[in-house]
Amino acid sequence: MKTFLEIxxxxxxxxxxxxxxxxxxxxxxxxxxxxxxxYMGANKSFIKAKVCELRKGFVVMSVQGxxxxxKAEKLxxxxxxxxxxxxxxxxNTWFIKDLLGLNVVNAxxxxxxxxxxxxxxxxxxxxxxxxxxxxRELLFPSIPEVLVDINITERIIKIRPLEGLFD
Numbered sequence: 001m002k003t004f005l006e007i008x009x010x011x012x013x014x015x016x017x018x019x020x021x022x023x024x025x026x027x028x029x030x031x032x033x034x035x036x037x038x039y040m041g042a043n044k045s046f047i048k049a050k051v052c053e054l055r056k057g058f059v060v061m062s063v064q065g066x067x068x069x070x071k072a073e074k075l076x077x078x079x080x081x082x083x084x085x086x087x088x089x090x091x092n093t094w095f096i097k098d099l100l101g102l103n104v105v106n107a108x109x110x111x112x113x114x115x116x117x118x119x120x121x122x123x124x125x126x127x128x129x130x131x132x133x134x135x136r137e138l139l140f141p142s143i144p145e146v147l148v149d150i151n152i153t154e155r156i157i158k159i160r161p162l163e164g165l166f167d
Contacts, residue, residue, distance in 0.1 A: 001084070001097075001098055001152075002084070002097060003083060003084060003085075004039055004044055004081040004082070004083060004084070005081060005082055005083075005084055005095055005097055006025045006079050006080070006081055006097070007024070007025055007026050007031070007032070007038065007080050007081060007082050008022040008023060008024050008025055008026070008032070008038075008059070008061075008079070008080045009022060009023050009025070009077065009078065009079045009080065010022050010061075010072075010075045010076055010077065010078050010080070011023050011058065011076065011077075012076050013069045013072035013073055013076065014060045014072075015069075016068065016069050017067060017068065017069075018062065018063070018066040018067040018068050018069065018071055018072045019052055019060050019061065019062050019072065020060070020061050020062075020063065020066070020072050020075060020076070021058050021059070021060060021061075022058060022059050022060075022061050022080065023057075023058055024058070024059060027121065029051065029054050029059050031087070032051045032059065032061075033051060034087065035082060035086070035087075036048060036050065037049055038080040038081060038082060039080070039081040039082070039083065040075075040078050040079065040080055040081065041078060041079075044081060047063055047064065048063070048064035048065075049061050049062065049063045049064065049080070050062055063075065094150060094152060096119050098152050099116050099119060099128075099150070099152075099157070100116055100117065100118070100119075101115055101116060101155070102115065102116045102150070102152075102155050102156060102157050103115055103155060103156050103157070104116060104128070104130045104138075104140075104156075104157045104159060105156060105157070105158055105159070106158070106159065106160070106161070107148040107149065107158035107159060107160045108160060112133070113130050113132060113138055113159070113166070114130040114131045114132040114133060114136075114138060115130065115131055116128055116129070116130055116157065117129050117130065117131045117137075120139075123141070125141050125142045125143055126141070126142040127139050127140070127141055127142070128140050128141075128142060128147075128157075138166050140159055140161060140165060140166075145160070145162060146159050146160060146161060146162060146165070147159055148160050
């Protein structure tokens, strides 16, 4: 498991005073308020940054020492990271990064469906995208009737598909 997890990316300057728009890679912008800074760049340098404004689809952030558009432009495209040790997840929740690549099997028969390739978060519940060994894309919702168990250590997700789910 990676120590540093991507949480956002600066997409462009916002205004003339050095603020930046950031695209989020987390469930909620509220997570960003738990931090007074982030790691950035290939060497994961720590920067002081904070959220100034929440907007639909992105956040506006300020970075200490970035006080004009020219400095902000230099940060465009940079990815912000958190150290997984700095954020404690609630019980029975996982970082999406840790779920990608896990094997998905039938909880009752052991039949292997494939590996998790993506998790869609636009529905009321997350939807797991699984690539089967045959190359098919299978989808299942993250609901208790289907999702039985996630074991990060064993790299396996056990599911009990509803009738017709993968037809």
